Amino acid sequence: MTKPRFDTTGLWPEIAAIVESDKLFSKLPTSLLSVSADAKTVKGEAGGVLTGILYLSPADTVSKKTLCPYAGLAGCQTDCLNTAGRGAFSNVQRARVRKTLFWQQYPREFMALLVADIKRLQRKAARLGMTPAVRLNGTSDIRWEKIGDGIIFDVFPEIQFYDYTKIPCRTVPANYHLTFSFSGRPVFQKAVWKQIDHDPDMNIAAVFSDHLPAEFLGRTVLDGDRSDVRFNDTSGAIVGLIAKGRAKTSTSGFVYRNSTGA
Numbered sequence: 001m002t003k004p005r006f007d008t009t010g011l012w013p014e015i016a017a018i019v020e021s022d023k024l025f026s027k028l029p030t031s032l033l034s035v036s037a038d039a040k041t042v043k044g045e046a047g048g049v050l051t052g053i054l055y056l057s058p059a060d061t062v063s064k065k066t067l068c069p070y071a072g073l074a075g076c077q078t079d080c081l082n083t084a085g086r087g088a089f090s091n092v093q094r095a096r097v098r099k100t101l102f103w104q105q106y107p108r109e110f111m112a113l114l115v116a117d118i119k120r121l122q123r124k125a126a127r128l129g130m131t132p133a134v135r136l137n138g139t140s141d142i143r144w145e146k147i148g149d150g151i152i153f154d155v156f157p158e159i160q161f162y163d164y165t166k167i168p169c170r171t172v173p174a175n176y177h178l179t180f181s182f183s184g185r186p187v188f189q190k191a192v193w194k195q196i197d198h199d200p201d202m203n204i205a206a207v208f209s210d211h212l213p214a215e216f217l218g219r220t221v222l223d224g225d226r227s228d229v230r231f232n233d234t235s236g237a238i239v240g241l242i243a244k245g246r247a248k249t250s251t252s253g254f255v256y257r258n259s260t261g262a
Helices: 013-021 039-046 091-105 107-128 144-149 151-155 186-198 245-249
Strands: 033-035 049-054 131-135 160-165 176-181 204-208 219-223 238-242
Touching: 013 091, 033 107, 049 107, 091 107, 107 131, 107 151, 144 151, 186 204
Parallel strands: 049 131, 131 160, 160 176, 176 204, 204 238, 219 238
Antiparallel strands: 033 049
């Protein structure tokens, strides 16, 4: 058996078994960003934006160390990709586990590869006559502004970075746009209003069960499913998203039930 390149100490037993037996984990990733990864980023391309997204394993699906510190309070953990490490593994899920372990165990090599990937994205965007953009938290909620004192944003001051976050009151560089992510769970409301008090102009994304209302929390609701290019949204709005997949039947409080309330 090929020896894995990753230490399995502290990983969930199911994850450790996969790492030790799957030859994928005998080598390090050669790329990190996914381009044209979903329907919404493809819609963004129609508007001239080419987005590269970093997908890691969400929350605590790899080990007790969570990549989404507010996932438990917000209730989004149960509606996310928590099947990774809890049963059958797809190739996509294994790849995300490997990227997560790479980030945790080889931070310098990870950042060097991320820089190389962003440069490749820039070159591709230039060839296509498009604007490059980067989402570092496709399925995580890491405070990237604190990683190396936000060095990735200094390396690429001309790149527009953007993400959704459930972490309130973050202070980020000028080229990093954040949209706060709402949850109707009572235990998460302190975080919601803390963020609103901190920055009333910051947009808030909310997931609705079946249709978008005209207003929510006293704000105009924008259709967030038209595109993923959040940095072009009007400030001070609600970015409305329709529940998809398992979220359609979610009772965690993360999805706002239009007919019955949160």
